[in-house]
Amino acid sequence: MSRSFDAANFLIPQTLETGRLRLRPFEHDDWRALHEHFSDAECTRFTFRRALTEAATWRAMASMAGHWLLRGYGPYAVEEKATGSVLGTVGPWYPLEWPEPEIKWTLARRHWGRGYASEAVRAVQRMAHQHLPQLRLISLIDSRNEASIRLALAVGATLEREIEFAGWPFHVYRHPEQPGGI
Numbered sequence: 128m129s130r131s132f133d134a135a136n137f138l139i140p141q142t143l144e145t146g147r148l149r150l151r152p153f154e155h156d157d158w159r160a161l162h163e164h165f166s167d168a169e170c171t172r173f174t175f176r177r178a179l180t181e182a183a184t185w186r187a188m189a190s191m192a193g194h195w196l197l198r199g200y201g202p203y204a205v206e207e208k209a210t211g212s213v214l215g216t217v218g219p220w221y222p223l224e225w226p227e228p229e230i231k232w233t234l235a236r237r238h239w240g241r242g243y244a245s246e247a248v249r250a251v252q253r254m255a256h257q258h259l260p261q262l263r264l265i266s267l268i269d270s271r272n273e274a275s276i277r278l279a280l281a282v283g284a285t286l287e288r289e290i291e292f293a294g295w296p297f298h299v300y301r302h303p304e305q306p307g308g309i
Contacts, residue, residue, distance in 0.1 A: 138199035139219070139258045143250045150203035150217065150247060153192045157204050158185045160213035163235040174233075174269075191216060200259060202231055205247050214238045217247035219255060219264065226290065228262045230255070230302060232278065239274070248282045252302055263304065270296040 143150040158181075165184040194201035202218035215234035221227070230251050232244050255264055266284055268275045276298065284300035291297070 136199055137195060139254055143203065143254055144208075145246050145250050147208055148214075148243065148247055148250070149206045149208055150250060151206060152195070153188055153204045157213050158188045160235070161188055161204075161216065161233075163237075164215055164233050167236055190222075191220070194220065194222075203247075203251075205234065205243065207243075214243055217244065218251055219259065219262070224293075225267060226292070226299065227265050228259075229265045229267050231266070232275070244278055245281050248278065252282065255302075256305065264302040266300045266302065267292060268298050268300060270298050276300075 141152050162181055162184040165187060166178050166181075191202045198219075198221055200219045202216045202220050205214045205217050206212065207214055215232070215238065217232045218230065220229050220231040230248055232248055234244050252264075255262060265287070266275070266279050268279060270289060279300040283303045285303075287299045287301045289296055289298055
């Protein structure tokens, strides 16, 4: 499907809000906050498999921002309402090599364990059910990434299958079609 580069053609809302979070489009300087995640080898060991440089973080953010223009939807910057700080990114994601559209999540390590990721993922699940019902969303997770597996299960996703992806064993977790109770 061909898409024009007009925000009016987006298939999903540009912002979502939860009790503590605002999910919004990326802004130019967000790469600086995102670099806290992308420069941390522990945060990226199951995705990029290495820490990223500042330039690579900027390109990763630009890729997510561009995804909106090409697909009509994409990941959000996750902003804490109380502080205005960008914690990471959560949202629908479907790069060319992915087996299916997914809900992705990344948060800087100091924000782990506070429920921010599950709060944001649940908001994306509800939004996707309303605005992207044709997509049966997955999360593609390295089979060794125990923290992401726990999050997928906590938000109601179920293990569907294991595949080889980028030379590694990955699990495909299917998100619920009905967001009831999430």
